[in-house]
Amino acid sequence: MVKVHKVSGAAYDGNVYLVMDEHPILVDAGMMAEPTLKNIRKYIDPTKIEMIVLTHCHHDHSGAAPKLMEATGARLLLSAKETGCVGDDLTTVAYLFGASAPEFKVDGTLSEGMVLDLGEWKLEVLETPGHSAGCICLYERNEKVLFSGDTVFPDGNIGRTDMYGGDTKELINSIQRLTGLDVKTMYPGHMEITSNDVNRQIQMSLRFAKSVL
Numbered sequence: 525m526v527k528v529h530k531v532s533g534a535a536y537d538g539n540v541y542l543v544m545d546e547h548p549i550l551v552d553a554g555m556m557a558e559p560t561l562k563n564i565r566k567y568i569d570p571t572k573i574e575m576i577v578l579t580h581c582h583h584d585h586s587g588a589a590p591k592l593m594e595a596t597g598a599r600l601l602l603s604a605k606e607t608g609c610v611g612d613d614l615t616t617v618a619y620l621f622g623a624s625a626p627e628f629k630v631d632g633t634l635s636e637g638m639v640l641d642l643g644e645w646k647l648e649v650l651e652t653p654g655h656s657a658g659c660i661c662l663y664e665r666n667e668k669v670l671f672s673g674d675t676v677f678p679d680g681n682i683g684r685t686d687m688y689g690g691d692t693k694e695l696i697n698s699i700q701r702l703t704g705l706d707v708k709t710m711y712p713g714h715m716e717i718t719s720n721d722v723n724r725q726i727q728m729s730l731r732f733a734k735s736v737l
């Protein structure tokens with residue numbers, strides 16, 4: 525059975541998930557490598573991790589990428605629409621964190637319809653722009669698992685659209701699309717993992733987005 529652990533260690537960091545399938549991966553990198561690595565080591569030798577998949581380029585999801593790539597030797601995948609953001613303080617919003625965006629190598633790009641075959645789980649790449657131009661979600665259809673990045677959060681919350689590349693109309697369309705999925709467990713880019721009537725929570729996000737955006 526595939527296990528998912530939230531391994532980000534710093535309270536204010538973006539969520540980093542370790543997906544323990546035949547081919548172990550990380551979903552997002554966060555910005556604090558050391559506490560994350562410490563948590564990863566509780567479950568697995570970091571060098572066993574094969575891929576780091578970023579939901580989007582923002583610094584709180586990508587800042588630790590170079591250090592985690594070095595510690596794991598994993599390949600890094602990012603949306604084809606955001607490879608140009610790497611190392612750029614504006615588009616990664618590193619400036620909002622008082623940080624400078626690190627350079628790192630992107631080993632492969634993600635686009636709509638791709639499937640990441642981890643062994644038991646097949647993660648479908650859904651392009652869900654709005655919070656940023658190249659935001660993606662990952663969906664496991666059999667287990668009804670959604671890694672929602674910063675597109676939707678629990679309890680009807682939504683990603684900000686007031687940063688570089690944000691687009692309110694696109695965010696509403698992306699959330700609308702997510703309401704068409706059947707989701708049992710959501711692993712969001714911030715806040716807590718939830719399995720509590722997730723479809724309803726995403727419906728609430730859609731209503732909220734439509735009312736405020």
Ligand SMILES: [Zn+2]
Nearest residue numbers: 580582655674
């Ligand atoms: Zn973000």
